[in-house]
Amino acid sequence: NAGVMQNPRHLVRRRGQEARLRCSPMKGHSHVYWYRQLPEEGLKFMVYLQKENIIDESGMPKERFSAEFPKEGPSILRIQQVVRGDSAAYFCASSRNPGQGDLAEKLFFGSGTQLSVL
Amino acid sequence: ILNVEQSPQSLHVQEGDSTNFTCSFPSSNFYALHWYRWETAKSPEALFVMTLNGDEKKKGRISATLNTKEGYSYLYIKGSQPEDSATYLCAVYGGSQGNLIFGKGTKLSVKP
Numbered sequence: 001n002a003g004v005m006q007n008p009r010h011l012v013r014r015r016g017q018e019a020r021l022r023c024s025p026m027k028g029h030s031h032v033y034w035y036r037q038l039p040e041e042g043l044k045f046m047v048y049l050q051k052e053n054i055i056d057e058s059g060m061p062k063e064r065f066s067a068e069f070p071k072e073g074p075s076i077l078r079i080q081q082v083v084r085g086d087s088a089a090y091f092c093a094s095s096r097n098p099g100q101g102d103l104a105e106k107l108f109f110g111s112g113t114q115l116s117v118l
Numbered sequence: 119i120l121n122v123e124q125s126p127q128s129l130h131v132q133e134g135d136s137t138n139f140t141c142s143f144p145s146s147n148f149y150a151l152h153w154y155r156w157e158t159a160k161s162p163e164a165l166f167v168m169t170l171n172g173d174e175k176k177k178g179r180i181s182a183t184l185n186t187k188e189g190y191s192y193l194y195i196k197g198s199q200p201e202d203s204a205t206y207l208c209a210v211y212g213g214s215q216g217n218l219i220f221g222k223g224t225k226l227s228v229k230p
Contacts, residue, residue, distance in 0.1 A: 042222035043207070056217050106152060106164035107218065
């Protein structure tokens, strides 16, 4: 049973280019979470998605960042017109359906994508 | 904005020592607390998920307690081994279903 798969592991972009980060959840998981880790900082929540729905995007910057989790295929975190401050490690996690009011489902994390903006 | 504090920031112990660290969080509107273990160059891995006041969980030499009334959780490691070296992360829900707020972690180094 493959774990959470993220690709690419490393992504280098020049300022102004677009970055696309992919995440395939564990088999049987329908919930995906994206986190960002800046240097010397902890994991910062960005967005929580179910298939075809964004549930909570309170941690997403208002501009240039978007996320989707289509019916078929991986979840995509898209960063348009990247700037140097976007350089960070981006982690994806997945879980089973937390259920109504049940927040006890643990998250399974991918290995992350290290984005470097030149 | 919910703030999750972990202390100490880092800890250096000798093999065989027992150790513990703290996670503090606002006690109001508590839903669940997670502990994760994050080894260098790997992904965070869940240790425990705790929901009830007074919960105690154990996995081998690692155990955790939860006090939701006063807003803290302790993680204990008995007889630390070099393979326990990792960053231990605590996380609580920020009120919405998916918004799991992480502390900055406690980095544990165990010397042989």
